[in-house]
Amino acid sequence: MKYIGSTLLLFISCSGLFSQDNAKLASDLQAKYKDAPVAIINSEINYEFSKDPNKVLVRVMEKKEQKLLSLRYNQTINEYISYDNNSAVEKFSASSNLKQEALDRMKYCGTYTSEGYFYDDSKFCSQTLKLKELGEVWQVSSVKRVNDSKYQTSAYFQEDYPVVNKTVTFTIPNDIDVQLMEFNFDGNSIIKSETTSGNKRIVTYTINNLAPFQDVRFKPGIQYYSPHVLILVKSVQVGMKTEPLLSSVDDLYKWYHSLTGLLKTDPLVFKPTVDKLIDGKKTDEEKIKAIFYWVQDNVRYIAYEDGIAGFKPDDAQNVFEKKYGDCKGMANLTKEMLKAAGYDARLTWIGTKMIRYDYSIPSLAVDNHMICTVFLNGKRYFLDATEDYNAFGDYAERIQDRQVLIEDGDKYILDKVPTFDKTRDLEEHEYTAKVNGDLLEGTGKYILNGETKKDFLYLYNHTQNDKKKEYMDDYINDGKTSYKIKDVTPGDMTERSGPFDIGFNFSIANSVSLFNNEMYIDIDPSKDFKNSAVKDDRQSDIDYGEKIYRKISIELETPAGYTVSELPENVDVTEKDFSFKISYTQTGNKIIYNKEISIDKGIIQRSNFAQWNLAIKKLSKAYESQITLKKQ
Numbered sequence: 273m274k275y276i277g278s279t280l281l282l283f284i285s286c287s288g289l290f291s292q293d294n295a296k297l298a299s300d301l302q303a304k305y306k307d308a309p310v311a312i313i314n315s316e317i318n319y320e321f322s323k324d325p326n327k328v329l330v331r332v333m334e335k336k337e338q339k340l341l342s343l344r345y346n347q348t349i350n351e352y353i354s355y356d357n358n359s360a361v362e363k364f365s366a367s368s369n370l371k372q373e374a375l376d377r378m379k380y381c382g383t384y385t386s387e388g389y390f391y392d393d394s395k396f397c398s399q400t401l402k403l404k405e406l407g408e409v410w411q412v413s414s415v416k417r418v419n420d421s422k423y424q425t426s427a428y429f430q431e432d433y434p435v436v437n438k439t440v441t442f443t444i445p446n447d448i449d450v451q452l453m454e455f456n457f458d459g460n461s462i463i464k465s466e467t468t469s470g471n472k473r474i475v476t477y478t479i480n481n482l483a484p485f486q487d488v489r490f491k492p493g494i495q496y497y498s499p500h501v502l503i504l505v506k507s508v509q510v511g512m513k514t515e516p517l518l519s520s521v522d523d524l525y526k527w528y529h530s531l532t533g534l535l536k537t538d539p540l541v542f543k544p545t546v547d548k549l550i551d552g553k554k555t556d557e558e559k560i561k562a563i564f565y566w567v568q569d570n571v572r573y574i575a576y577e578d579g580i581a582g583f584k585p586d587d588a589q590n591v592f593e594k595k596y597g598d599c600k601g602m603a604n605l606t607k608e609m610l611k612a613a614g615y616d617a618r619l620t621w622i623g624t625k626m627i628r629y630d631y632s633i634p635s636l637a638v639d640n641h642m643i644c645t646v647f648l649n650g651k652r653y654f655l656d657a658t659e660d661y662n663a664f665g666d667y668a669e670r671i672q673d674r675q676v677l678i679e680d681g682d683k684y685i686l687d688k689v690p691t692f693d694k695t696r697d698l699e700e701h702e703y704t705a706k707v708n709g710d711l712l713e714g715t716g717k718y719i720l721n722g723e724t725k726k727d728f729l730y731l732y733n734h735t736q737n738d739k740k741k742e743y744m745d746d747y748i749n750d751g752k753t754s755y756k757i758k759d760v761t762p763g764d765m766t767e768r769s770g771p772f773d774i775g776f777n778f779s780i781a782n783s784v785s786l787f788n789n790e791m792y793i794d795i796d797p798s799k800d801f802k803n804s805a806v807k808d809d810r811q812s813d814i815d816y817g818e819k820i821y822r823k824i825s826i827e828l829e830t831p832a833g834y835t836v837s838e839l840p841e842n843v844d845v846t847e848k849d850f851s852f853k854i855s856y857t858q859t860g861n862k863i864i865y866n867k868e869i870s871i872d873k874g875i876i877q878r879s880n881f882a883q884w885n886l887a888i889k890k891l892s893k894a895y896e897s898q899i900t901l902k903k904q
Contacts, residue, residue: 840897
């Protein structure tokens with residue numbers, strides 16, 4: 273009895289010490305990760321590969337055990353696991369050391385919808401965990417089965433919460449050829465080891481002290497910055513024969529081509545519309561434009577994917593009649609309408625700039641989009657009908673310079689979408705201003721090109737009619753209450769090619785101040801990128817999603833009875849990724865203010881953050897400088 277009592281006392285003492293240790297660890301992690309509700313103190317994930325007994329396929333079982341340490345009192349989090357029509361969740365449970373269980377009524381498994389629209393076949397199981405105490409530990413377990421390994425494209429090491437310790441293991445039979453490609457390991461504590469056990473290869477990655485995903489603006493695709501492995505299941509041994517799965521781009525195209533071969537096109541459904549569209553058009557280019565623009569204007573883009581249809585386009589006549597479709601359906605309709613008009617048009621797979629990889633890697637992770645390529649007079653034109661108001665021969669930033677896979681019967685063609693320099697995206701603001709009391713008044717003109725023009729036309733035309741004036745005013749004054757707009761005269765809203773301009777009259781309050789015999793004028797109403805310094809802990813490059821090239825020109829008439837006393841200093845900052853230039857000149861009774869902002873590729877690399885912050889500091893200081901006039 274004495275022995276049992278001593279043991280029980282020791283157990284109680286150790287149990288209390290364990291709780292204190294958890295609370296201390298939670299407090300330390302709370303201080304380091306101020307916004308995180310929990311931390312993953314231990315995570316074990318195992319990907320087990322096995323041959324399908326009935327098909328030439330490989331299955332993957334993903335088994336996950338995680339311990340979540342509460343860093344807060346009385347908070348609620350949602351744990352979830354995603355799946356789709358090619359996979360299934362076989363287990364998903366959670367319990368805490370305070371004898372809490374995730375209640376069935378707090379669980380949900382089903383399809384994701386948004387605003388009543390069904391977007392894709394992605395499903396998720398979610399369960400709500402109530403965190404009562406600082407230092408409370410939840411054990412979360414799951415088992416997910418992927419029926420075809422081609423859909424298990426990657427394994428990411430980061431989580432929504434900070435990770436203290438984590439192991440990711442791949443258990444691979446010797447008769448299955450799996451390649452693991454590693455990305456973004458530099459700067460992270462990740463150790464790889466490899467062993468064998470019987471007829472299996474076991475690859476383990478041990479990860480320590482990994483920060484959570486960051487919720488920041490202007491992020492590139494996750495593949496560019498988050499540590500992960502790309503999983504390439506290349507072949508499987510069946511008896512004495514090696515069966516290729518996705519061992520090369522040939523295999524990838526063969527599978528894609530097998531899906532497009534299932535399409536059953538009925539051109540009679542849309543041929544009358546095609547004939548009407550091209551009637552009276554004299555050139556091939558005019559006819560192609562008419563069809564391409566019709567699809568842009570009349571078919572609504574909805575990112576609908578369902579099972580194999582996530583890779584198989586919808587039949588063209590279905591998209592035509594429904595007047596909506598995903599990128600594949602819209603590409604297929606564009607192709608078939610062009611074919612009905614007598615043109616050589618083909619389906620084309622592409623990964624947008626959100627995708628890091630190209631077709632040197634045989635994986636479904638390589639592309640996320642489909643367009644149409646039309647061959648005309650020895651030249652290829654890439655048509656993306658999902659990009660409303662994009663002109664024929666112009667290409668959205670997200671597909672510029674991206675490799676494409678063009679169908680060519682049983683073969684394929686690899687090509688690349690052309691890229692444009694920053695002048696394609698030139699945005700010009702021109703003002704003529706004069707002083708009226710404490711106001712700056714005058715006329716203005718915006719001249720938009722490229723991405724800025726396309727985005728403006730899209731948002732304006734998708735704004736309710738009774739809200740269009742409000743949208744236009746807000747676009748010009750950028751939400752500044754001191755900036756009043758009237759007499760707005762926009763250009764042709766239907767013209768896709770060339771620049772688009774907006775004229776207006778304006779008045780700006782609080783830009784002019786008087787003190788003794790001096791007048792101070794704050795001349796720049798936009799102050800682009802003021803106070804846009806980046807934080808030191810940012811994990812990714814800044815990616816604005818478009819090339820930025822802005823020119824602002826303001827001609828200010830000097831008020832009668834005043835002369836220029838002092839003009840602010842000019843600014844000229846030129847770095848690898850960007851440049852800022854501001855200049856003031858005086859010509860007669862005019863002061864000319866010119867500003868040019870250029871981010872040549874729309875990206876600020878992490879290696880250039882220090883220079884960026886110094887430049888932003890200099891730019892922000894320049895915005896505080898004012899023109900000084902002296903009364904005669």
